[in-house]
Amino acid sequence: MSRTVTKDSIPVPVPAAVPSRLTGRSLPRWAPAGFAAAGIALGCGLGAAAGWHSKIQWALLSALFFMVISYAATSAVENRRQARDKLATSIVWVCFVLAVVPLFSLIWVTVSRGAKVLDGYFLTHSMAGVPGFETGGGVYHALVGTLQQVGLAALISVPVGLLTAIYLVEYGRGALAKAVTFFVDVMTGIPSIVAGLFLLSIMLMFELQPSGLMGALALAILMLPVVVRSTEEMLKLVPNELREASLALGVPKWRTILKVVVPTALGGITTGVMLAVARIAGETAPIMLLVFGSQLINTNPFEGAQSSLPFYIWEQYRVGSEASYDRAWAAALVLIAFVMLLNLVARGIARWKAPKTGR
Structure with a gap:
């Protein structure tokens, strides 16, 4: 309890002593x-x-x-x-x-x-004419295939996923939006081999030849739900006050989405896209079914078999020699560096496009 003392006849309260339990040992x-x-x-x-x-x-x-x-x-x-x-x-x-x-x-x-065989020669040469059990050869053909297939998959899935997410957040109401959300959730957990078999059945029906494009289509199926879900969550984080302020000024809704909503969420959207790209960069099953792999450098993803980094790793490990094991580990290191670079780019873009805050 507190007590009072007088100073010049004016009572002054004096705080009580601090309980010992608040000043215990630590x-x-x-x-x-x-x-x-x-x-x-x-x-x-x-x-x-x-x-x-x-x-x-x-x-x-x-x-x-x-x-x-x-x-x-x-x-x-x-x-x-x-x-x-x-x-x-x-x-x-x-x-x-x-x-x-x-x-x-x-x-x-x-x-x-x-790091045993990872050098400039390994990155700039293919396995053409090099037996799998001997030293030499490189990963250039697989690196070209991965870049082209992943690039085509992103080119297909990013616009579709972005527009789908915009529909679900800004326009989606009723049974159609619920059905789209349900199937996006189902596609998120679909095994990669299922996507590969789906495209393989189409190839057999129309007698199409294996190519990097067919592998890119399978990768796009796997990438699409990740882009939709991540973009949807980023768009939901945009405050409604920004939309209302734009609409109050007489700006059409489509222009509000294009000029206000999407730029505000662009950093998070880019991060989600890069994570989706990193997710499909290591897929092997669709490439085995649809691209078939190749020891030669094929820079045309629309015709002929191609290779990729995951397929190259599996192929070299299957050979079973010491040289092929070294090449497989070096290709795995290149793949990890590729994914790490994508994540660093995504973080840089997210920080660059993050909304500026004042004091």
């Missing part, structure tokens, strides 16, 4: 790092003493010790409420590490094994 900032070090030491030590040879077992045991030590120390020094909070935080960190470690392991193995 762990130092370096405590989580110390708990992690202790958990790793105990987990590795116990795993080695028990004769476990799997590093995964050591890691799981270390994570368990880390959470137990964190909870026990926080309960003893602070209180049980803070201990539960630290336990939840520890679980989040452990799950994060469990998710990141395989990713870094994959990148490390791909870089270490793919």
Whole structure:
């Protein structure tokens, strides 16, 4: 309770003392790092003493010790409420590490094994005239095929997906919009082999020859629902006040969408498109069915068989020689670099086109 004192006959309130429970003890900032070090030491030590040879077992045991030590120390020094909070935080960190470690392991193995043959010669030569079990050859024909097939798929699916999303957000009402939304959700989870079989049946019906275009059509089917869904979500984030302000000035709705809504959401739309491109860049099944692969450089995607990076990786791994394994890992590194470059471009465009905010 507070009390009062007088100063020149005027009562002045004096705040009561702060309860001791608000000024209790707390762990130092370096405590989580110390708990992690202790958990790793105990987990590795116990795993080695028990004769476990799997590093995964050591890691799981270390994570368990880390959470137990964190909870026990926080309960003893602070209180049980803070201990539960630290336990939840520890679980989040452990799950994060469990998710990141395989990713870094994959990148490390791909870089270490793919860098053996990845050079200028590998990027500028094809496998024409090079037996699969011998050294030499390159990935140029597969890189050209991937760029053309993915480019054609994006050229087909992006306009259709963008216009479909605009319809669903700005105009879609009733049974038709619900049906379109339902089929977009269904297509999002469709296996790539199904898209390949669908185009293969069309090829057999009309006696068409394998080409990069047929593979691009299958990739466009896989890319379309991702573009529609991502664009739809970005358009929904545009504030309605912007639409209402434009309409209040007498601007037609189509022009409002073109000049206000789409430019506002352009950064997010571009990110969604790049993610969709990255998703189809690694597809192999449609290419195997519709493009057939080739050892030669074919720069015409509308005629003749082509190759692609995923197909090239599968093809080289199937040979089974040491040289083919090195080429497969190098092609995998090129594919990862291609996808990473697309994501960096998407982030740059999203930041460039993000709405400017004032102070």
